[in-house]
Each structure stands twice: as C-alpha cells, then as structure tokens.
Amino acid sequence: MSYAKTALLLAGMTGLFLAVGYLLAGGSGMLIALVIAMGMNFFAYWKSDSMVLRMYGARQVDRSSAPELYGIVERLAENAGLPMPKVFVIENEQPNAFATGRNPANAAVAATTGLLRRLSWEEVAGVMAHELAHVKSRDTLIMTITATLAGAISMLANFALFFGGNRNNPLGIVGVILMMVLAPMAAMVVQMAISRTGEYRADAEGARICGQPLWLASALEKIEQAAQRIDNGAAERNPATAHLFIINPLHAHKVDSLFSTHPRTANRVARLREMAGATTTAARGPWG
Template structure:
C-alpha cells in the first residue's frame, strides 16, 4: 500500500510539472516542455542525487580503520539485510542526524554526523543505521531525490513565470496567458509540490522505522535514538539546503505549532508509538524459552 501511495504521489508531482508547462506556455508545446522537464529531472536525480546530497553536507568518506565501530555496524546490518555494503560517510557537524542516498542498493551510501555518533549508544546507532538501510532496500533514496528534483523544477518555473509577468507588466504588454492560470502556476503549484513531497516523505519514514525494527529486532533502540534526536534538533539544528531535509532521519529544525503542518517527517511521538507496538509484537512472537 505504501509503495502504491508513493507512486501515485510521484505521478501527481510529475503531472503538476506538465500542467505548469501547459499553463505557462500553452497548448501542445507547453505539455511537451513539461514532459521534457520531468524526464530530465528524473534522469538527473537518478544519476547524480547521491553525489549532490553528500557534497551539500560536506560528507567525508571513512574506512574501517578510521571509524571501526560505525563501519562494523553498517557491515553487520548490510549482511543481515542481504544487500551490498554501502559506502560510509561522516558529516563534520555537532548536529545529530543521518541520511542514506543512492539510486539502488548497489550504488548507495550512508552518512551520519559526528554529533550523532557522539550522542548515541551503539544499540541506538544501529537503530538509526537500520532505518537508513531500510530506505536503501525500499529504494526510498531514489524516490526522495526524484521528488525533490521535480519539486525544485516546479518552484523554478513558478519563479521564472513570476519575473516574466513583472517584465511584461512593466512594458505595458497586456498580452499573455490566462491570469488565473498564471496565478495557479506561480503561487499554488509550488505549495502543492511541497505538500506532495511531504506526503511522500512521511509515508516512507514510517516504513523505514518498521524496517529498522525488523532488521535489528530491537525497535526500542530506535525509539530511544529518536527521543535524543528530537531534543538535539531543538538545541543544535542541522544547517544545509532545506530541499534535502526529507532525506534526514529527523527534521533538521524543531517544528512547533502550525509549522508541524509543513513538516517533512511524521511527529516523533507517532513514530515512537508505532515502534512500541512493533516491539510488543516481536515480544509476543518470541517463544517463552527464548525470553
């Protein structure tokens, strides 16, 4: 069900880009340009999303010798998940966060901040790593990159349309497209694209949490990590491009009040509740002799 919902949201996002081409340019040419932009965005994000994200956060590759505990945990969980060992990176910041990137399990990377490594116990760290590996297994890293790229294309088109309308107005040119269509394209389309991206991100976060609990057989380790990460985000938020925020394990900035409506992640409380339910289920399924 989650996969179907994600595909539907991606299709809606691509359709929004095509619709903007139609509203701003008009006719068949506008539709074709929108389709071309969607295709280029998808292809570009498929090939280059990992490099762009890692560079954006200045992530540094590390070897087994440089970070033995981190490397060993990623290796152990990768073997349990039966996927190739992803490249391992550390982000030089005291903010606590992590993300995974790459177009498929054969071309993937996991990055954690120095602050996260300093804050978490080994079990909590493995809970976070299990979450990120679940994103890789589910191809969420590619999905989020495509969504972010198309969303960015929608916003760029809206920005260009806005400046074009100012230019025409300043020259006294009353020709052009439908004013209502321009209004929809400039103001409502970027908002719709953002909301769709958030819907995709929230859906995939719940699935990755569940995958981490299953992979580590210890959902409560991730629960504990999420509590610490939530508090850390309030004190030391993680900088960087906001368009990459859906990739992180938790919101880069603290969310309060109405801003929760525009959060890229589900509430930490709801994530913890679901993990607790998973922990109870695993406990009940464990034979009494093994408890």
C-alpha cells in the same frame, strides 16, 4: 505507502509540472516542461547521491578509520540481505543521519559526528538500520526525484511573471498569482506525503533489521531533543533535503501536519514501543 501509491504521486508531480508548462506557453510550453522533467529525473537518478554528500561535506570512512560505525553497518547490511553500502561521516554537532543512492548496489549511509558522540552504539545501530530500510525499499531514489521535481515546479511557477499573458491561462493575472502560489504548494504536499509515510515504514523495517525496536525509539527521542537546539547550517541552506534525514534537521516543524517533512517523533516512538511489546524478548537482529 505502497509502491503503486508512490508511483501515482510521482505521476501527479510530473503532471503538475506539465500543467504549469501548458499554462505558461501552451502546447509548446508543456513539451518543453516534459523535456525538462525527463532531464531532471535522469540527472537525479545518476548524480543526486554524490551531489547531496558533497553538499554536506561528507567524508567516506572504512573499517580502519571508523571501525565501530563501519562494523555496525556491515552487520546490519548482512542481516538485511543488502550489499555493503558506502559509509560517510559528516562533521556536524547536530545528531542526525540519512541514506542516499539510486539502488542498493549504489547506496550510501551518512551519520553526523554529533550522532556518534551523543548516542550509544546500540542507538546508532537502530538509526543505521532505519537508513538501510530506506535503501532496501528504494525510498532514497523516490524522495530525491520528488524533491528535484518539486524544486523545478517552484522555479517554473516563478516564470509565470514573464509569461502571464498566455491565452491558456483563462484567469489572467489572477491565474498567474494563483499558479505561483498553488503550484509549489501542491508539489510540497506530494513531497511531504511520500516522506512522512516512508518514515513509518522505515522505522518498522529498521526495527526488524536490528531486532531491537527500542534502540531506534530511544535514538529518535535523543535526536529530536538535540535537533531542536543545535543548528544544521547546511540543511538550513538547503531545506529541500530535510526529508532525507531521520529527524527533521530544521527547526520549523512543530506539529504533525500535512506540511511537515516528518511525522511527530512521539507517534513514531509509540509505534516502535508497541512493536517491541509484540515481539519476543530474544532479538532477531545481529546482536541477538
């Protein structure tokens, strides 16, 4: 997805937020919604990364406490032309990983203990390269702000029960019910549209960063198989963060539909294998 299209989608999310505010309380409601949206965007920009890391009980590691993982991230960051991000480990049996941070200079990557135990180091490198691709394209900031606004829209739509008599809603109680259902759904569509296309882009860039598309392809297959049978309790309690992970940590998604947070893993793996076939046998990455 291009940056222009992402910006349009984010603008649409903010516009939806304002529209719900207007239907609830007219011009004053829209103004209040605008102030809330600006405040939430500001908070998400500065604090979302630390908030998500605390949510998952992530602990920071360094060269002495996790030499293999830290060394992999260090080499990949150098290969990608990125500052060295902070590295975190999450105590969770489900193999998975995510990146967060408002920009490359304030980025962090996190891997679960399940990922480190179940994948080879080459596969871990493929996963970390994917996460650094998100950092490089600033997807982490876009997705966090979108998730924050999506949650706010859902919360605001629920207020319709208390303000359903507002004259700006021409459909009366029917309009109230429609707003409660359709506003959160529209927000979810925008959120998932950004997330799903971002995964394809990060797969391709991550493969270029590590120089071995098949490492990431193999990792995706292993993670998906394990994620389908190993619970991630923190993610189940906070489903709005599911899009941050390389593979959906929830058990809900079954098809490559508009409402799934990730594309089908089989589609992603097929693209990576096609990419591997189009490259030379010599890897361009730090292990070449």
